[in-house]
Amino acid sequence: xxxxxxxxxxxxxxxxxxxxxxxxxxxxxxxxxxxxDKIENPxxxxxxxxxxxxxxxxTRVLEALKKKEKVALVxxxxxxxxxxxxxxxxxxxxxxxxxxxxxxxxxxxxxEAYAVRKLSRKEVVxxxxxxxxxxxxxxxxxxxKVHIYFQxxxxxxxxxLIQMFSRKxxxxxxxxxxxxxxxxxxxxxxxxxxDILHPQLEAFGEYKNIIVxxxxxxDPHIRLVRDLADRFGSELGLERPASxxxxxxxxxxxxxxxxxxxxxxxxxxxxxxxxxxxxxxAITGGRATAKEQRELxxxxxxxxxxEFYLYHLIKEDAxxxxxxxxxxxxxxxxxxxxxxxxxxxVKWLRDHQRKLEQAIDKAYKxxxxxxx
Amino acid sequence: xxxxxxxxxxxxxxxxxxxxxxxxxxxxxxxxxxxxDKIENPxxxxxxxxxxxxxxxxTRVLEALKKKEKVALVxxxxxxxxxxxxxxxxxxxxxxxxxxxxxxxxxxxxxEAYAVRKLSRKEVVxxxxxxxxxxxxxxxxxxxKVHIYFQxxxxxxxxxLIQMFSRKxxxxxxxxxxxxxxxxxxxxxxxxxxDILHPQLEAFGEYKNIIVxxxxxxDPHIRLVRDLADRFGSELGLERPASxxxxxxxxxxxxxxxxxxxxxxxxxxxxxxxxxxxxxxAITGGRATAKEQRELxxxxxxxxxxEFYLYHLIKEDAxxxxxxxxxxxxxxxxxxxxxxxxxxxVKWLRDHQRKLEQAIDKAYKxxxxxxx
Numbered sequence: 001x002x003x004x005x006x007x008x009x010x011x012x013x014x015x016x017x018x019x020x021x022x023x024x025x026x027x028x029x030x031x032x033x034x035x036x037d038k039i040e041n042p043x044x045x046x047x048x049x050x051x052x053x054x055x056x057x058x059t060r061v062l063e064a065l066k067k068k069e070k071v072a073l074v075x076x077x078x079x080x081x082x083x084x085x086x087x088x089x090x091x092x093x094x095x096x097x098x099x100x101x102x103x104x105x106x107x108x109x110x111x112e113a114y115a116v117r118k119l120s121r122k123e124v125v126x127x128x129x130x131x132x133x134x135x136x137x138x139x140x141x142x143x144x145k146v147h148i149y150f151q152x153x154x155x156x157x158x159x160x161l162i163q164m165f166s167r168k169x170x171x172x173x174x175x176x177x178x179x180x181x182x183x184x185x186x187x188x189x190x191x192x193x194x195d196i197l198h199p200q201l202e203a204f205g206e207y208k209n210i211i212v213x214x215x216x217x218x219d220p221h222i223r224l225v226r227d228l229a230d231r232f233g234s235e236l237g238l239e240r241p242a243s244x245x246x247x248x249x250x251x252x253x254x255x256x257x258x259x260x261x262x263x264x265x266x267x268x269x270x271x272x273x274x275x276x277x278x279x280x281x282a283i284t285g286g287r288a289t290a291k292e293q294r295e296l297x298x299x300x301x302x303x304x305x306x307e308f309y310l311y312h313l314i315k316e317d318a319x320x321x322x323x324x325x326x327x328x329x330x331x332x333x334x335x336x337x338x339x340x341x342x343x344x345x346v347k348w349l350r351d352h353q354r355k356l357e358q359a360i361d362k363a364y365k366x367x368x369x370x371x372x
Numbered sequence: 373x374x375x376x377x378x379x380x381x382x383x384x385x386x387x388x389x390x391x392x393x394x395x396x397x398x399x400x401x402x403x404x405x406x407x408x409d410k411i412e413n414p415x416x417x418x419x420x421x422x423x424x425x426x427x428x429x430x431t432r433v434l435e436a437l438k439k440k441e442k443v444a445l446v447x448x449x450x451x452x453x454x455x456x457x458x459x460x461x462x463x464x465x466x467x468x469x470x471x472x473x474x475x476x477x478x479x480x481x482x483x484e485a486y487a488v489r490k491l492s493r494k495e496v497v498x499x500x501x502x503x504x505x506x507x508x509x510x511x512x513x514x515x516x517k518v519h520i521y522f523q524x525x526x527x528x529x530x531x532x533l534i535q536m537f538s539r540k541x542x543x544x545x546x547x548x549x550x551x552x553x554x555x556x557x558x559x560x561x562x563x564x565x566x567d568i569l570h571p572q573l574e575a576f577g578e579y580k581n582i583i584v585x586x587x588x589x590x591d592p593h594i595r596l597v598r599d600l601a602d603r604f605g606s607e608l609g610l611e612r613p614a615s616x617x618x619x620x621x622x623x624x625x626x627x628x629x630x631x632x633x634x635x636x637x638x639x640x641x642x643x644x645x646x647x648x649x650x651x652x653x654a655i656t657g658g659r660a661t662a663k664e665q666r667e668l669x670x671x672x673x674x675x676x677x678x679e680f681y682l683y684h685l686i687k688e689d690a691x692x693x694x695x696x697x698x699x700x701x702x703x704x705x706x707x708x709x710x711x712x713x714x715x716x717x718v719k720w721l722r723d724h725q726r727k728l729e730q731a732i733d734k735a736y737k738x739x740x741x742x743x744x
Contacts, residue, residue, distance in 0.1 A: 115539035152532040159531040160524040160742060166559040167487035183546065183558050187538040190555065236744065370532060372608065
């Protein structure tokens, strides 16, 4: 993959961005750590640099909340498979913002799943509710100030927006962002724009401050949406949304965690013993030999097990730092470290899956399922 | 314009089809006159060959009605200007079918008017109601079994259909029909497909027999829609619609009648004296001199005044034939003939405009207007 290819983010592909810094400079994304001091209770994903970049977070979220303005979050899911720990990064943020008092708009990208990914409607709807919505509930989502909807089963002004957007965007412009397009992808791009911007309409509550937390691969969409907001500024009163960018979760083989390689992803519904075995086989930042590791120390930055601690398994910063230091100093070897991670993971999964069981029944109360 | 260009019908352009016969053969449209014997009360537009072609009219309409099956009509309007006598051809058919007992679905193509024709939303909505709907009412449309809707202001399952259609159509395929496309046109094509096919859905009454009366320039859409019906046959139970094709109304200059050349079109809201003057200046099938015309006779087939008789002004076939024969035989000259046509036109317009005035108030009861 060439240099320029690397920077051509593709929301439908599985591009791994090796160089976040460069992507940020190229596309005008600002470092998130600069805002940390201004945030009262930053999420650990913020403090730990998993959420590493943003656009307009300072004005649209921090200042808006200070001024007691209404703020809404929009972020969606592509229900193409089971929920894994990569998805959990976004779910944790959703719940964080709900607790901050934001109104939540959570589109389920079933139109895109059907038209672009060519999944069956039935499969998509089932995954959406029993996996995505249920896991959100199990993770703590409450049924208040939250609008979870299927892209194919929403309210009319949302569709009007999709229709209207098609006037002010050219095929050349879309192809510059996404490459060769088919009607399904064009629809998906316009629909996603409506997902992000529709809360600004009167019919949906007139939320002018919108925050969209996404993976960096979604930035092409965000840029398109910001342009569309500008183009419909005077006609519909739309304003640019803010966005944050989080790192991908590394899969257990060192690539992006993905449902398409289930042996290298840990799903929130994996039986704990199976999850534990997967983690046992994960790539670590360990050295070739125990001797070498004791002398040189391990490399937590390259370790998918450490990533599990960092993203999901260890809440206390002090405990996390202790493990980091021990690894760096060669005081702990990968076997012992993995055993501890597996223990935490099994415990977490058991607890979560107990909640998940009840959540699946509740899930159908959070969202209206399309008839066909 | 080359031969092949001539046959590449463009629903967004103003292509005049000089050779209907050839277009019919090329695209598999059957002659309508073959069905006339089987129709109990054919509309005069059918008897007079204005409606000249069809697909599946025999099975979807004639046999279906015989078997007491439900039949729906779908046909829409692009509210890009004022209603002229070219539009009236379609309006007369709508009312004919309502009287036959069909359920009517009448989309107003405001999405397309906005995204493709780049008209303002306000203008489009106003034209739609005060011109298109009001004229339909004045012509006799009753407020029963009729669904007049704006494409941007309809019910959710309709939009789901648009989203789903995007999966099974390629850009190459659309471009083969329409030429170079932009997102607005792609949306418009998929939306028009949903217009035609949605009455088959359970949510809209499950009308499997659908008749779509259109101008021949709309046939590319019809072919796409028939293909889409096939592709969604097993998944959504969609079936192919029937269609009929009518000739364009010739403008007073001999080209297709169009709002874009208002001096050569007669609008249903034109002040009678102005309409009368326009008709006075119309191109006729007359000869160079009165002498020549008395000897050779005129050519009613090439006469835009005769077309007015044929399409709109003379109901009785015998009276029409009398004028035709007199013209052919050189017994009547264009001046006299025009004077008679003008008299009928003024009378018709006065009567219509009296009804139209009341119809404008009623029109807002027939259709829900979008908020923005």
